[in-house]
Amino acid sequence: MPYSKTDETAINTIRTLAVDATFAANSGHPGAPMGMAPVAHVLFNKFMTFNPKNPDWLNRDRFVLSNGHGCMLQYALLHLFGYALSIDDLKHFRQVDSITPGHPEAHDTPGIEVTTGPLGQGVANAVGLAVAQAHTAAVFNKPGYDLVSNYTYCFFGDGCMMEGIASEACSAAGHLQLGNLICIYDDNHISIDGDIKCAFTEDVSKRFEAYGWHVQHVDDGDNDLEAIEAAIAKAKEVKDKPSMIKLRTTIGYGSKLEGTGGVHGNPLKADDVKQLKEKWGFDPEKTFVVPQEVYDMYHKHAAEGAAAEQEWNKLFEKYASEHKDLAADLKRRLAKELPEGWQNKLPSYKPSDAAIASRKLSETVLEAIHDVLPELMSGSADLTGSNNTRWKNAVDFQPPNLNIGDYSGRYMRYGVREHAMAAMMNGMCAYGTIIPAGGTFLNFVSYAAGAVRLSSLSHQRVIYVATHDSIGLGEDGPTHQPIETLAHFRALPNMMVWRPADGNETSAAYYMALTSKGTPSILALTRQNLPQLEGSTLEKGIKGGYVALEDKEADVTLVSTGSEVSLCLEAVKTLKEQNLKARVVSMPCTEVFDAQPKDYQLSVIPDGIPTMSVEVMTTLGWEKYSHEQFGLNRFGASGPYKKVYEKFEFTPQGIAKRAKLTVDFYKDVKPLRSPVNRAFQQLI
Amino acid sequence: MPYSKTDETAINTIRTLAVDATFAANSGHPGAPMGMAPVAHVLFNKFMTFNPKNPDWLNRDRFVLSNGHGCMLQYALLHLFGYALSIDDLKHFRQVDSITPGHPEAHDTPGIEVTTGPLGQGVANAVGLAVAQAHTAAVFNKPGYDLVSNYTYCFFGDGCMMEGIASEACSAAGHLQLGNLICIYDDNHISIDGDIKCAFTEDVSKRFEAYGWHVQHVDDGDNDLEAIEAAIAKAKEVKDKPSMIKLRTTIGYGSKLEGTGGVHGNPLKADDVKQLKEKWGFDPEKTFVVPQEVYDMYHKHAAEGAAAEQEWNKLFEKYASEHKDLAADLKRRLAKELPEGWQNKLPSYKPSDAAIASRKLSETVLEAIHDVLPELMSGSADLTGSNNTRWKNAVDFQPPNLNIGDYSGRYMRYGVREHAMAAMMNGMCAYGTIIPAGGTFLNFVSYAAGAVRLSSLSHQRVIYVATHDSIGLGEDGPTHQPIETLAHFRALPNMMVWRPADGNETSAAYYMALTSKGTPSILALTRQNLPQLEGSTLEKGIKGGYVALEDKEADVTLVSTGSEVSLCLEAVKTLKEQNLKARVVSMPCTEVFDAQPKDYQLSVIPDGIPTMSVEVMTTLGWEKYSHEQFGLNRFGASGPYKKVYEKFEFTPQGIAKRAKLTVDFYKDVKPLRSPVNRAFQQLI
């Protein structure tokens, strides 16, 4: 299709908006928006289907800007097409409390699908969005009802391509044959350090072919709109592979510094802005100018998107009459509601039940709930048998031609790709129809830290099944034994870190993880068996912390988590022999405990007696809940787990010894306040 | 060269030792050692030069087992060749306090070069070892003195190949044209989840070709010793590219379950052990058997290695007479000593000096010391201009044919590859002649968490230059603003986390980072300017915490770090207007402060008055040093940094308000103990 002067004007409007916004903010990245404006124009105006008035429409095409620093590109497009993002919002780019922050944040800005900026995350999110599309289509589409058919488009740059997470995700996408995923590589030869020949001389196209992708090249991404259009059209036709289009562009196209690192991360100079506006027929005295013809062109395409949604809504109504249950299920999922009564499936335990490892208890939960929660999609980073993440009759999510599963399958084999797993789960969750749960060893959740952080920041209901949670994993030794990991993720805002002590607490952890619509969870689970506690219940567990053993005359409170709670209960007996009385608090999730009313918190960790924490890893952070801390501020050891526990004195005797020292030490302090009694509230 | 029956016996001895050790431990991974025994035999006995009696000899060939779970392969080899690892040590595989832990740990076991097990780390370490070799050769080799010419060999498996860190490192290695790096890919089609066709169907060879590697295939790695030998010989000849040999092997070769996931992570069953010992002519009633001919064969090769070292020592003596300074420098580096008086180059500052960002102060340190510390090799993950890691006349470490540097260069362009950067630095440090320093934003040190952890665990003197350390980075916003990061790494054992408040503290941080031979450091540095403090000195800074402003009549102690120390000093004035007296403690490194004598600690954070911490990120962990905490337990905001600080009340007024609440809250508590006063010592 021939391109007109208006197309050119539209492209230059995107560019000048990016130039003006970064200039006004005196900060930001004009180069990528200027270089990618042509492909963005072609993609958004010729190919993508979306309704700016309803950014939540299920079957919209998804767009991910993996090189998120170029977000003025996306903000400009959102404004021009008529999303709820005004010209004033563009003027407040990178200002406090604006909806146009320095990198795109999904929960801040209508039309932003996922939060990007940390390089490589976006493309892995896009793989997750494409997985979710394929799965949702396989589950809900029926003959005559092609309800779910959207494409996922992603832009990425050299920075993303250098990040390991992108390699992991793109290898997975090739394996999974995600035909509706189309990525465009902004091949501009520039990264922050200048010409990429300093660090990055590999053959990216060949790498993607090795992953099993369909690869095309466009040589002149600055001007050849027809070639861009043809490449995207071709990519859409390829249905058995993800597509990558390597697009040669000029960073900062139009600037005096075009093609150099000078336009990457700094606003243009005033005289440079002037010359390019004059060159493109814009009034150099004016800023944030949008010619009416550009609005007209884009609003026309937006109206087509709105009409497409209308059509879809009609189709869905008809579908709902023919496939009542499926339609109801889809609606329910999109509202983030769980099926009524699902929680009755959660297992409960009596103290007389057998001792079981919490990784196994987690498996029992998954076995019990997977039928009633069809949106739950489990998986593992190549540790299925160790993470116990797979229910017995699970079907793998796999391309059908491999004969090991199909796209309706709800079990993901992520491979040994923890970081991509986490980012793919963020994308899968962002799609709107899936609750992803993915397993690895707790120690290797750290490999995924970059993406786990974005689960929290972007409010994704993602569940990390993190087994082998301590030195209790035994023989694998210090390279695999977490010390710092729980402190790390407890310090991360909007993350629930659960370390259940038994079966009822494991059920509680899942209850909270599944019902917290905007908060991810890490479930830290043991390899070794744990006894079922007296007095644990799901109701107590979901308070985050509760009294597992009360004694109104106690000399000391022991507060503990996971495998150490039962050790503390044993220590109470040891202390009794020394005429000391102790009460025990189980604290499976400090974040949830923090959200309880203060009087409840004080009933659990009361004034008047000292509290000692017991957790077999770093003590860092436990000072918040205890006067003294028994932990492990060093690396662990390789050996049978009971021997390792003994080596570090994590025995009833080791606990009792320290509890006695704690009691003695605080005898003279009056009043002895509970550590939860504080002088002022924290900013949260 | 023809292979004899003894070669076969040697290979089967390695296999049976791995089988016996995992059986005795009832834990571990027999499959990889059994599959890789042939290539290990050929490599160690035909190609590698090493002296088991001196595992520290500089020019030894390096070996890295990236699939570290197969460590019984390496332990068996070390024993058989005569390293200080006895047959009893093999019998104590995976037992507490043995030198044969579940994964290889460099600091535990003679002959282990780097600590591996977390997948992908080893191959990235190997790239670092090869970088160090190329650099050390370029600096020290002279005509007639090929002092440094060793190869780095690495084994890796499918798991490593799926990890993003391996992709990053191998892409970097291809760019750097590291000809002395030879990797062998154990292509056994099995990972923990079973056949890799479930998750990993890419063309690994093609991927490595895309990275610029020389690639060969060996089809029968189980039996074809000649082909293995030919491939390694060919790889050694290729000097302008790293080499990868894809070796088809059978996991658990010889077991009834060979070729299946069943032999990956579980000991063999007794009857299986019996049949394979019978098959190979070993007495099935005996365990840990080594035929004398095997010892003889391997000890002969070890003797050749010892002789090679003798030769080398003679060469070095001659070198020392001709190149006195270089020889002395090399000896000094290998002893981990710094040049005498180097510390006099560290800059010092007066309060009247200009306010400067600590990232810039760090640059000034590097500029000042790079001449006297030739072992210092700086670099950045594509943020050179932001991290300020490059001194003005630095030469890039680059392959000479790119015309942008050479191998003697001391500045690494790691690309946007944080995780590989960290692991490469671990390898570079392990080589023995380099102190690596690498830059990224503090927030993206989290991308490297897996490797940072191994810097700590394996005692590597590695320096992370982590700029843009807080919401003070401003406009880039929450995706880039660390909240949890310092807590994460403070919780990591054997890691110094520095957050200097001014120029003298920045010098102190470098002083400690460079003189701590077995401890890595993270230097958290600001983007924004910081005033030079009254009363800061290097001598005070290296205590980790000190009194920046004393007041013997103080009502409250404010303890703070980095950019917030000067805010606290301002807050003292605000408090004075409210008739409250405050003293200020600067705590640039809690880990170092923890190592001070208790009476010093109590002089800094005394009994009797409350202490409030002030740091513009998570409060988690500050309870250890303060009664109350002012921090930020939520994500930040995008905007000019002063506005962001104001939004969260990080102003003198915001601090003073909370300090007053703290004073009031603790008025009635007697005695009010310093938080550093504890009931018992932690296990460290």
Ligand SMILES: [Ca+2]
């Ligand atoms: Ca680029």
Ligand SMILES: [Ca+2]
């Ligand atoms: Ca394998």
